[in-house]
Each structure stands twice: as structure tokens, then as C-alpha cells.
Amino acid sequence: DTAVSQTPKYLVTQMGNDKSIKCEQNLGHDTMYWYKQDSKKFLKIMFSYNNKELIINETVPNRFSPKSPDKAHLNLHINSLELGDSAVYFCASTAASWIDMNTEAFFGQGTRLTVV
Amino acid sequence: DAKTTQPPSMDCAEGRAANLPCNHSTISGNEYVYWYRQIHSQGPQYIIHGLKNNETNEMASLIITEDRKSSTLILPHATLRDTAVYYCIPSGGTSYGKLTFGQGTILTVHP
Numbered sequence: 001d002t003a004v005s006q007t008p009k010y011l012v013t014q015m016g017n018d019k020s021i022k023c024e025q026n027l028g029h030d031t032m033y034w035y036k037q038d039s040k041k042f043l044k045i046m047f048s049y050n051n052k053e054l055i056i057n058e059t060v061p062n063r064f065s066p067k068s069p070d071k072a073h074l075n076l077h078i079n080s081l082e083l084g085d086s087a088v089y090f091c092a093s094t095a096a097s098w099i100d101m102n103t104e105a106f107f108g109q110g111t112r113l114t115v116v
Numbered sequence: 117d118a119k120t121t122q123p124p125s126m127d128c129a130e131g132r133a134a135n136l137p138c139n140h141s142t143i144s145g146n147e148y149v150y151w152y153r154q155i156h157s158q159g160p161q162y163i164i165h166g167l168k169n170n171e172t173n174e175m176a177s178l179i180i181t182e183d184r185k186s187s188t189l190i191l192p193h194a195t196l197r198d199t200a201v202y203y204c205i206p207s208g209g210t211s212y213g214k215l216t217f218g219q220g221t222i223l224t225v226h227p
Contacts, residue, residue, distance in 0.1 A: 004159075031213055041201070043160070043217035055212050090159050096213030102148050102167075105213060107159030 003027050006091050006108040013081055014116055021076045021111045023091030030097050031055075032074035033105070034066060035090040043090070049074055050097065081115045088112050120204050125222040128198075134191040136221050138204030141185040146209040149180060151189045153200040154220075160203070163189065194225045 004025045013019050025032060033056075034046040048056035049068040063079045078085060091108040121139040128134040140149060150165040164171055164178045166187075171178045177190040191198055203220040207213065 033213075035215075035217075042219075043154075043203075043215075045214055045216070048212055048214060050212060056214055088157075092159075092215075094213040102165070102208045103213060104150075104162040104165065105152075105160075105215060107161070109159050110157070 003106045004091055004093055004108040006089075006111050008111060009109065010112050010114075012114045012116065015081055015083060017081050018077070018079045019081060019113070020078070021089055021091075021113070023074045023076070023108060025072055025091075025093040025106070027093055027095075027106060028072075029093040029095050029106075030071060031094050032068065032071075033092040033094075034074065034076050035092060035107075037088040037090065037110070039087070047074075047076075078113075083115050086113055086115045120206065120218045122202070122204055122218065122221045124219065125224070128191075128194045128223060128225050130196060130225055130227050131193055134194040134198065134223055134225070136189040136191075136202050136204075136223065137186065138188070139186045140204065140206050143184055143206040144209055147206040148208040149178065149184075149187050150205045150207050150215070151176070151178065152203045152205065152215070152217075153198075154203070155197075155200040160215075160217075163202075194223075196225050196227065199223060199225045 031050045033048045047066045052068045088110045092105045094105045095103040151163040152160045154160045166178045180187045201220040
């Protein structure tokens, strides 16, 4: 069983399109995240949700809109895609809560987005 | 967020111990030291974490200095599959598990 799964694994699309990436975790975790890894391999957090509520928003353009329909899912919708959005996007989850922040993160295998 | 300093790259012979250092002199009192690695094109993988005591699990050992300003990750018997980028990340407190990745150390294990 894959703990954190993302779909699709690869996504090639044209500038200006709108696309979504889906993430699901079967670990029963309360907190989920989206990270972006750019062409220089630098990993940076974008968003975090705890129990379906947004708790971290790292100054990401409004074109990026995360949605968490339930604790096990965190999707990322991107409007009006730009060339600079090309990157690998990783979903992650942890059992972190306000009671205990110190838990390990489990990452998905990534979605490689290429905007042409 | 605490800043970290790691050597950009290290080499290790297969079967030998790999010792990866990290400086985190600005770590907060309630932050743990986490180590993750990223094998080429895969998602980051958790290795180990600790607060102030040394820790050991099936993957590695973590040695934290008494002043908590630096730590060393030890892979006791490196294999070719341990070739990866290794990240040292202070995290915890009120960060809700947020991980701030630095440049990491590219560890190359040679036959």
C-alpha cells in the first residue's frame, strides 16, 4: 500500500491552461503539505492543511489554490499556468498537531509538471 | 527558521561508515533536528530525528553535540543505494511539521 500517493506522475501542458494535481494519504494523518522542487533542486514548502484547514501559506501566487475535501486528501489546482511553474510538486503528510509538532513526514513520489 | 550549513558533497566507500555533519547554531530550544534524504527523482525520505540525546534506528545514528549547535548523521555501513542528497532540518515547536530544506549534502557511495 502506498502511504502518500499523487496523480498524475507526469503532466505536460501549455501555458495558460488550468490543471490539478491530486494527493491522498492512507496513514490517518491530520496534516498535509505541498512542496515545490524547482530546476535547481531546491525544495520549498507551499501550503499546509491541518484537519482541512489552511495553516501555512508561503506567499504562493493566487493562481495556486489548494483544496482539502477531507483529512486524507489535499489537491492542488493551478490556474493560468506559466513557464515558471514547471517543477516537481511533492505532497507530504504528518501526524503533526497543535499538541505534538514533532513527527516524521511521509512524501509522495512527486508530480513532474512541465509547462510548454 | 534555523539556518543550517552542510558540506555540498561527500564521498564514501561502500561498506564504510558515512559521517555527514551539519551545523545548526541558531536552532531553537524546542526544535528537533531531523534528517531526510532524497534519492534521485524520488520523494524525500525520513531517516531519523532527535532533540538532544543521541538516537539510533535501523537506518542510521544521530549524534547531537551538547550545545545542540551541530549534529552528525552516521550511516554505519554505506551501500550504493545510500547515494542521495541528505538534508539536516531543524523543525518542531509551533511549525506544524513544516520542513525548511537547505541545499543538503550530496553523498556518493563508491564501489
